[in-house]
Amino acid sequence: MRWRRHRGAQPGLSEGDLVDTWQVVSLLLDYPDAVLLGRVPMLRGVVAGLPPAQRDPLDVVLDTLERTDLGVLQREYVDTFDVTRRCSLHLTYFSHGDTRRRGVALVEFKQAYRKAGVEFDADTELPDHLCVVLEFGAVQDWATAWHLLTAHRVGIEVLRAGLAQRGSPWLPALEALRTTLPVLDGDDETALLRLVAEGPPQEDVGLEPYAMDPRLNPRPEPADTTALLGPTIPVGAPR
Template identity: 55%
Template sequence: MNATAWQAQSLLLDYPAPALPERMPLLREVARGLPEPVGAPLVSFLDHCAATPLSILAEDYVATFDHRKLGSLYLTYYSYGDTRKRGMALLRFTHAYRAAGLELAESELPDHLAVVLEFAAGAPEAGTRLLTEHRAGLELLRLGLRETGSPWAPVLDSVSATLPPLRGRDHDAVARLVAQGPPEEEVGLEPFGGVV
């Protein structure tokens, strides 16, 4: 069930391509076959897609995911921001993909949520591990989309419904991210020896 849901979610969290209208009947059929907490939000989003011209959907996508820091679809961003440590986290994704026999195109970052969901659909155990490790970031993204009234919020509700509930540490991490935001690079920002 999760593999099917993750494949559908992956397609819906990717940039709205010209092929989306052709895929919508199959995606709607898939969504209706999923358990209610997972499928109903996808049906809601597909209703929005059906009522929205593709060009407007594409503009909304860019405004939602490319121009807001807390709308980032890159999972490592929430844990590591744009710091140097993020590179090692990206490498973990790449190693997980290679271990499952998947090589990404060089133009794709391995932590993009649509890519991770597609990977999870084909390698559920490794995919679940990656998604669960970044549960706090996913929750922050979900809450941010809900707060701004984004049409993609139901898709994140659906993703969340496929994962284990937030635990104590995850709740703490979400609260910390809400209060502080993703980490920022501190190395190299002060003059040598702290002397001005």
């Protein structure tokens, strides 16, 4: 199933607001740890400068981080993103499932990074991980990330629906991301309904060139976006 969406659409935000939103969402959707909690004051400063459509839902997530025990957050994160299929953070899973076509889609992500001047480190995380794509877009090439995100727009909607069904504390982060992307069109709605009803395609065969890759299975470890792009730059810093 190939998505044909919004190739010519443009973001409705300024570039600064777009990349700041993506950077914050990338951090908030990553595995929660003490480092993330220590960044909350800095993130609040960045979020305060965003338009209300992005600022308000991100403030909700930051409030949750401040008032919830870290152990509780970590258990909920694993139960949500590493166990629940509909809440996968890997974008190609929704359109290709566990089929050999997904291997081709993963290579396309790597090629997009390479064309933008980034050699992806495949030893840390799969290239279609949402946090990786958003980090890449925030600090390296927002236009390429925009293309990857809009090409998998329906998958992001399936993820949002899964988080909404769980009443997940990470749902507002997805809502903030959605405000930066094009709305669904008629074809999108049809594809979304089909995916929600049927789930991703299933074909338990090799995912060349990622066959037998343990990273395709749920795991409790966080995605390490710094291995792709180096240390995270402070959001809101001059570019």
